[in-house]
Amino acid sequence: MKKTALITGATSGIGEQLAHIHAEKGGDLVIVARSSDTLQELKKDLESTHGIQVTVIEKDLSKPEAVAEVYQQVSDAGITVDYLINNAGFGGLGKFNERDIGQDVAMINLNVTALTELTHYFLQDFVARDAGKILNVSSTASLLPGPGQAVYYATKAYVTSFSNALHEELHDTNVTVTNLMPGATATKFGEVSGMDKTALFKNPASARSVAAAGYQGMLDGKVDVIAGLSVGQKITMKLLPLLPKKVVLKQVRKMQVVD
Secondary structure, eight states: OOOEEEEESTTSHHHHHHHHHHHHTTOEEEEEESOHHHHHHHHHHHHHHHOOOEEEEEOOTTSTTHHHHHHHHHHHTTOOOSEEEEOOOOOOOSOGGGSOHHHHHHHHIIIIIIHHHHHHHHHHHHHHHTOEEEEEEOOGGGGSOOTTSHHHHHHHHHHHHHHHHHHHHTTTSSEEEEEEEEOSEESHHHHHHTGGGBGGGSSOEEHHHHHHHHHHHHHHTOSEEEESOOHHHHHHHHHGGGSOHHHHHHHHHHHTOBO
């Protein structure tokens, strides 16, 4: 049976690849992003290539009432969403006291508040039908504090904790919540945040490989999916809990430095 996926931040990077993967499987889409022109281009491409139906919603999810408007628009169109993929988010480098607080508040609004609201609205429908899957795109950054990106790391820590808690809350239903934790990935995120010039992004994973791992993990109902890490990075992640926190913080700070 054909499934419909709603994907936020769908016009580039991991979100765009998730849209392609779902379309390749014959599923319809609701794609949400800020850029109308880019959304329309993606819609045209996906519909002509895969013969599916794509609904476009132009919306800045960091704005108040945006999520409620998205949900209402989907409801008014009579669209039943089977998969909710919360991918939209952004980061930014710099010491917290030196950054534009407006940018950091917008980051919290998008990375945390919008994701929480979207999950709430659609999860109610999923539970009522006893069917549905949610994929929340977090980050390996969620597993430790991030000096140099204090707010971004903190928002992703929320996403991971929130997603994991919901997964267990839903243990007696057929609804699942999967948390995708990518490492450094070759997307516009790196350029926008400035991270593409740091040591952390010297060998980023492809957006396609990360999206594929996340999508399959969602279908399988996994709790967590860690994707895009090299062997060395995987070893480092396993060692982190054993290291003194001051050592970890110092290393993370050094990784945020722009060359």
